[in-house]
Amino acid sequence: MKLLFVIRQTLNNLWRERTPVVATILTISIALTIMIALFEVSWVLYNELHDLKSNMVIEVYLDSQISGTRARDIQEELNNYNTIDRIRYVSKETAAEIFLQEFGENINDILDENPLPISFEIRLLPAFNHSDYLSLFKKQVENIPGVDEVHYRHVLIEKLETLTEAVAVAGIFVLIILLFAMNLLVRNTIKLSVYAKRRQIAIMNILGAGNLLIRLPFILEGAIEGLIGGIFSATGLIIIHKFIESSFALVSFSSTMYKMLWVYTITLGILIGLLTSAEAVGRFVNKIFSKK
Amino acid sequence: MIQFSNITVNYSYVPGAVKDINLKLRKGDFTLLLGPTGSGKSTLLRLIYMDILPSEGIVTIDKWSSYRITPRQINLLRRNVGVVFQDFKLIENMSVYENVAMPLIIEGYRRRYIKRLVHILLDEINMLQSANQRASTLSLGEKQRVAIARAMAKNPFVIIADEPTGNLDREASQNVLSLLERIHQNGTSVIMATHDYELIKDTPYRRIYIENGQVLPPARTIATPKTRINLLTQTE
Numbered sequence: 187m188k189l190l191f192v193i194r195q196t197l198n199n200l201w202r203e204r205t206p207v208v209a210t211i212l213t214i215s216i217a218l219t220i221m222i223a224l225f226e227v228s229w230v231l232y233n234e235l236h237d238l239k240s241n242m243v244i245e246v247y248l249d250s251q252i253s254g255t256r257a258r259d260i261q262e263e264l265n266n267y268n269t270i271d272r273i274r275y276v277s278k279e280t281a282a283e284i285f286l287q288e289f290g291e292n293i294n295d296i297l298d299e300n301p302l303p304i305s306f307e308i309r310l311l312p313a314f315n316h317s318d319y320l321s322l323f324k325k326q327v328e329n330i331p332g333v334d335e336v337h338y339r340h341v342l343i344e345k346l347e348t349l350t351e352a353v354a355v356a357g358i359f360v361l362i363i364l365l366f367a368m369n370l371l372v373r374n375t376i377k378l379s380v381y382a383k384r385r386q387i388a389i390m391n392i393l394g395a396g397n398l399l400i401r402l403p404f405i406l407e408g409a410i411e412g413l414i415g416g417i418f419s420a421t422g423l424i425i426i427h428k429f430i431e432s433s434f435a436l437v438s439f440s441s442t443m444y445k446m447l448w449v450y451t452i453t454l455g456i457l458i459g460l461l462t463s464a465e466a467v468g469r470f471v472n473k474i475f476s477k478k
Numbered sequence: 479m480i481q482f483s484n485i486t487v488n489y490s491y492v493p494g495a496v497k498d499i500n501l502k503l504r505k506g507d508f509t510l511l512l513g514p515t516g517s518g519k520s521t522l523l524r525l526i527y528m529d530i531l532p533s534e535g536i537v538t539i540d541k542w543s544s545y546r547i548t549p550r551q552i553n554l555l556r557r558n559v560g561v562v563f564q565d566f567k568l569i570e571n572m573s574v575y576e577n578v579a580m581p582l583i584i585e586g587y588r589r590r591y592i593k594r595l596v597h598i599l600l601d602e603i604n605m606l607q608s609a610n611q612r613a614s615t616l617s618l619g620e621k622q623r624v625a626i627a628r629a630m631a632k633n634p635f636v637i638i639a640d641e642p643t644g645n646l647d648r649e650a651s652q653n654v655l656s657l658l659e660r661i662h663q664n665g666t667s668v669i670m671a672t673h674d675y676e677l678i679k680d681t682p683y684r685r686i687y688i689e690n691g692q693v694l695p696p697a698r699t700i701a702t703p704k705t706r707i708n709l710l711t712q713t714e
Contacts, residue, residue, distance in 0.1 A: 385567075399584060
């Protein structure tokens, strides 16, 4: 009977304050859509950066006149770095083959000799693939006698890192504003519901109703607003994803991704509604008790 | 059963709303609290259902003591005390049935039991035909009868009535008093605050006079009850 009463009270609250309830649901759904879209963009950027870094090769070119013995000594020296995952020795001949593969011409035919230097292709351990360490590593290796130049795609790495950082900072900033807006609206709706029922709350308190019975309808109200907001947001996000899929042939999203989108968006909506309303109802109901 | 020991209540806006009151109310009694508005009657009644706690002294209600009562125990106490107010305190947008059923819903009774009990209670106050009527549409006398039925729903050991006839005409007031008397005859204690001397003048119940937050000595008040009450009503 208590459960029935709570459900009836919840539905009654939602119907009575329908204008602010609709405003809250819309805000939750828009804010959730923006939040999750921002998260996805950050995630894609982060993964791109991660992939690029994982596959990144540092090329160490040796002086063109260097002897084979000195080249092996340099390789030994590089082996002492415990930040290196793999080293590949690229002889002058291998370099000429790579040139042939990439440009379709034999370097010996063009210049009558092979000017390509001996080099090493180095892959660092994933933890050290960031611009700070890369520039330090480049400096250290370039100081080794016999090393002519160290090359990696530092401009791209730095740009991607800056972009990811900017998206993350902007994301957190937007997230804070959106959470604040959602919190404000859910609180306001709950406040209206609580004040509309302040007399009933005071009477129930006199009749011996416990805190949970008094507060639960308002907490559920917030959760339902979050649930509906979450459903709208998930629907909107799925429409956006389908549109992207149909517009760009290379982009496709798995069915698991769509399922996750439903589950996470709706769960997040419910959680936001639940937590905000629980906090708000505690505050406003206590105010009524203290004024009684 | 209900005991006030050296009770003083200070409100922030009225220090000494009641001062050093010692009082014992016996089980099964019908007690009348008499005195002018602002004398401290309502404060004493609020202490019984622990809507307020004393600034000094201890109130003991059955097995509960204000000295060491927790919020959860206050809720339990309130489920065993029926309260009737001058302004009825009904939930206006709910039906008569729902208002009377409220204490039973709070207690978590089954729907079928609630239905049966509420029908008995409404029959008792002659309002069975108004069960589905909204409380806001009732006359003042009907509202007070519903409030009494609600107070009786949990079969409390005591009914507290704070000026229950304050808003009612003579006939409705008489009906309310008769209803409370019937409840008392069935073994429930009743404590009623009033300043309607005409209504209670022929009743045989124990009278406690309160003035300026203090219980007046019985000898002084009993000697000239009518004069005193008349005087008090004129002062208002």
